[in-house]
Each structure stands twice: as structure tokens, then as C-alpha cells.
Amino acid sequence: MxxxxxxxxxxxxxxxxxxxxxxxxxxxxxxxxxxxSTYLRRAKGLVKNGRARWVDDKTICLTExxxxxxxxxxxxxxxxxxxxxxxxxxxxxxxAFLLENANPSIKRRIKNxxxxxxxxEEAKNYQEQILQEPLIQKIAAIQKENGWIENxxxxxxxMPEGAIKYLAEKAVDKNTPVLRRAMDAYSEYxxxxxxxxxxxxxxxxxxxxxxxxxxxxxxxxxxxxxEVDISPQIQLSFDSFRRVLEIDSVFDxxxxxxxxxxxxxxxxxxxxxxxxxxxxxxxxxxxxxKNEENIRTVAESVKEMMRTDNPKLVSYVPNGQSGTGCWGxxxxxxxxTVMGAGIYPSxxxxxxxxxxxxxxxxxxWVAKCGIVKYVPALxxxxxxxADSIDDGGVCRLPMVAEDVFKSWNQFxxxxxxxxxxxxxxxxxDVTFRALLIIHYASI
Numbered sequence: 001m002x003x004x005x006x007x008x009x010x011x012x013x014x015x016x017x018x019x020x021x022x023x024x025x026x027x028x029x030x031x032x033x034x035x036x037s038t039y040l041r042r043a044k045g046l047v048k049n050g051r052a053r054w055v056d057d058k059t060i061c062l063t064e065x066x067x068x069x070x071x072x073x074x075x076x077x078x079x080x081x082x083x084x085x086x087x088x089x090x091x092x093x094x095x096a097f098l099l100e101n102a103n104p105s106i107k108r109r110i111k112n113x114x115x116x117x118x119x120x121e122e123a124k125n126y127q128e129q130i131l132q133e134p135l136i137q138k139i140a141a142i143q144k145e146n147g148w149i150e151n152x153x154x155x156x157x158x159m160p161e162g163a164i165k166y167l168a169e170k171a172v173d174k175n176t177p178v179l180r181r182a183m184d185a186y187s188e189y190x191x192x193x194x195x196x197x198x199x200x201x202x203x204x205x206x207x208x209x210x211x212x213x214x215x216x217x218x219x220x221x222x223x224x225x226x227e228v229d230i231s232p233q234i235q236l237s238f239d240s241f242r243r244v245l246e247i248d249s250v251f252d253x254x255x256x257x258x259x260x261x262x263x264x265x266x267x268x269x270x271x272x273x274x275x276x277x278x279x280x281x282x283x284x285x286x287x288x289x290k291n292e293e294n295i296r297t298v299a300e301s302v303k304e305m306m307r308t309d310n311p312k313l314v315s316y317v318p319n320g321q322s323g324t325g326c327w328g329x330x331x332x333x334x335x336x337t338v339m340g341a342g343i344y345p346s347x348x349x350x351x352x353x354x355x356x357x358x359x360x361x362x363x364x365w366v367a368k369c370g371i372v373k374y375v376p377a378l379x380x381x382x383x384x385x386a387d388s389i390d391d392g393g394v395c396r397l398p399m400v401a402e403d404v405f406k407s408w409n410q411f412x413x414x415x416x417x418x419x420x421x422x423x424x425x426x427x428x429d430v431t432f433r434a435l436l437i438i439h440y441a442s443i
Contacts, residue, residue: 093393147185162408168220206276237279277329284365299374305336367440
């Protein structure tokens with residue numbers, strides 16, 4: 001079959017871009033104890049907020065108030081994630097409800113991801129049941145000879161992203177022909193026909209079919225054991241979040257450009273980095289990047305983007321590149337939220353946010369990244385979800401958007417039950433996502 005497309009262009013892509021800014025500011029406290037180094041921007045912020053003072057141009061000294069909770073650059077956890085809750089009991093009730101009422105995909109994932117007690121015989125039986133479901137049968141029926149899935153007959157599956165993500169979320173084994181052939185076809189098609197100048201995810205933040213493809217690969221688990229090498233995109237995803245902490249303002253990495261000779265707008269400098277939904281998706285579904293320092297870096301980046309103290313930056317979403325929109329939903333400079341009022345590519349604070357819903361997909365991703373316990377706003381939301389679980393183990397959140405669950409595309413897709421005509425099936429889908437969030441947030 002030859003070398004996978006992602007491997008063929010690894011050499012050229014991995015070396016691109018600018019050298020990442022290092023944590024080159026030394027941090028000490030008033031007892032002359034050395035702590036973790038930090039970025040210049042972070043050091044300026046600590047001094048500005050009265051938490052530190054300059055010793056010289058390369059060193060800051062923490063104030064007594066700050067040094068009492070050292071290291072200051074880490075996000076300290078002062079209390080349990082779930083306050084005054086028997087979270088194990090809540091999870092047991094949710095699990096019992098789902099194992100009794102949910103479909104085979106949900107049962108298999110609970111046993112595999114949460115209980116870790118899935119037997120080989122159970123896996124085989126669940127897989128047989130999953131592959132017999134009508135929608136999966138329809139997807140297999142419209143799959144072309146070359147493995148491509150693209151047909152407008154089935155709603156939400158007229159592009160491969162939706163179908164591949166659906167099959168993966170349904171716990172279809174990654175070596176099952178329908179999923180394996182779809183992934184092979186998707187990767188070859190995108191590389192040969194759509195990886196064109198101007199759509200390079202390393203040169204232009206959040207653009208390119210290859211970034212979409214890598215998110216699908218991560219979701220389907222094809223990066224495990226280096227089956228498909230997406231390590232450059234995993235590193236790019238992490239670096240994109242880290243970049244938020246390395247600069248004073250997003251405008252430092254933008255420039256004005258005229259579009260079609262008329263409209264002037266800010267676009268990213270070439271080979272700059274900025275996080276988007278696909279980067280978060282990739283990090284949520286991979287583990288190679290995860291260590292305590294990296295997780296806390298992503299958490300601080302998310303905290304920075306969730307700020308709302310600068311009206312000019314709140315909900316300001318930069319343009320990915322000249323002459324195009326942003327395919328993957330770039331995150332805003334400020335006003336990042338996991339609440340929403342519709343399927344917006346970029347998750348931003350909107351005027352009707354008070355009537356919004358809990359964006360379960362984004363909340364699940366940040367939980368899988370391990371950052372919830374370090375971000376107060378996320379901690380609060382996850383606690384609200386835990387508070388919504390009734391005595392029967394069912395999630396009773398009032399604000400759940402059906403389009404985010406039912407629309408399987410690059411921006412949405414959570415429904416695993418066959419339909420929501422039955423209230424129980426709806427409860428199973430919502431409760432399963434709530435269980436995943438609570439489980440991964442507490443790890």
C-alpha cells in the first residue's frame with residue numbers, strides 16, 4: 001500500500017514554523033527558593049497583578065501572598081472536584097441505569113472505558129449486535145468500492161467525517177471492514193485531491209483536510225501503536241494551546257490584509273499557531289502528549305481564553321488565512337465557553353448565552369484532556385451536571401440541544417441510540433455523555 005500520506009509529509013511538516021518560545025524567566029520566592037520557570041508574558045502578568053516583582057530582566061520574585069501557594073505557575077487545587085458529593089455512588093446509579101436500558105454500543109463502552117471489565121466474549125457479542133443496527137447497515141450499503149462514504153441519502157452522513165466519527169463512537173472495532181476501508185479511502189482522497197497550497201495546517205492555523213482527517217484518526221483510535229503516525233499533528237495541537245500563553249495579545253501574531261482588494265481584516269502570520277476545535281478533539285483522544293506539566297499548560301491556556309475582561313477581545317475569532325474561512329472553529333481570544341445556543345464552529349459567548357445549553361461534546365473533550373479540575377469555570381459546570389443526576393441515575397439537565405446530539409458532522413454528533421422517540425432512549429444518550437464527563441473529569 002506504500003507509505004501513509006501522513007508519514008510521507010512528516011519530514012517537511014515537523015520542521016516548519018517558528019521556534020517555540022521557552023520558559024526563560026527564572027522564578028524565585030522571598031526565601032530564595034527556586035520554582036518552575038515561566039514565559040515572559042506570564043511573568044509580566046504576575047508583576048502587574050502584584051503577585052511578583054522584578055529582580056532583574058530574567059528573574060522575578062514572588063510576593064509572600066503568592067509564594068504561600070507555590071509553585072505559582074501551576075493551578076492549585078484547594079478542594080475536591082466534586083464538593084459534598086458521593087461521586088462513586090452517583091456513577092454506580094448511572095451505570096446501573098445504562099447497563100439495563102442502553103443499546104449495545106453504550107453498554108460496551110461503559111464496560112470497556114469505565115468499568116474495565118469487558119470480556120472477550122462480551123466484546124464479540126456486543127460487536128455482532130452493533131453491526132446489525134439499521135443505520136450501520138445503511139452506511140455499509142452506500143460505501144463505495146474504494147471505501148469512500150459520501151451519499152446524501154442518509155441525513156448527516158453525506159461527508160465521511162460524520163460517518164467515520166459515528167462508527168467510532170458506536171464502538172465499531174477499528175479493524176471492521178466498513179471502518180477500516182473508510183479510513184483508508186478518506187486519508188488517500190484528502191491527501192491526493194485536497195491537500196493543496198493554502199490549506200496546510202502547519203502554515204495556516206486550523207485549516208486543511210489533513211487536520212480533519214487526523215481528528216478522525218484520533219477519534220477512531222487508529223493512532224494507537226503507531227498504526228498511523230499523527231504525532232506531528234498531536235504536537236501541533238499542544239503547541240497551539242501553549243502559544244496562547246506565550247504572547248501578550250492575539251494581535252501580536254496577526255497582520256492586516258486586504259481580501260479581494262477591498263475588505264481589510266486581520267489574518268494570522270504564516271506558520272503561527274492558535275487552538276481550535278480539531279486541536280482539542282485530537283488532544284482529547286490521544287495520550288502521548290499527556291503529562292502533568294502539559295495538562296496544566298492546556299488548562300492555563302483554556303483559562304486565558306475563557307476570560308471576558310477585555311470587550312475588544314471577547315468573542316473575537318481571528319481569521320485562519322487570507323481569503324478563506326476557518327474550517328475547524330478557531331477559539332476566540334477571550335470568551336471561550338462550553339455553553340452555547342446553537343452549533344457554532346467557534347464556541348464563543350453570544351448575546352443569548354443565558355438561554356444556551358451545555359455543550360456536551362466540548363465538555364467531554366476537556367474532561368478527557370484532564371483539565372477540568374484546574375479550571376474553576378469547568379469545575380462548576382461539571383458539578384452542575386453531577387447535581388442533575390436523579391435517584392434513578394438519569395441526567396435531568398433541562399438544556400440539552402438535540403442538534404448537537406443528532407447532527408453527525410465535524411462540529412457535532414453524540415447520539416448513539418437509534419432515535420429519541422422513546423424518552424428512555426433519549427435519557428440513555430444524555431446520561432451516557434454525562435457519565436463520561438464525570439468519569440474523565442475525576443481521573
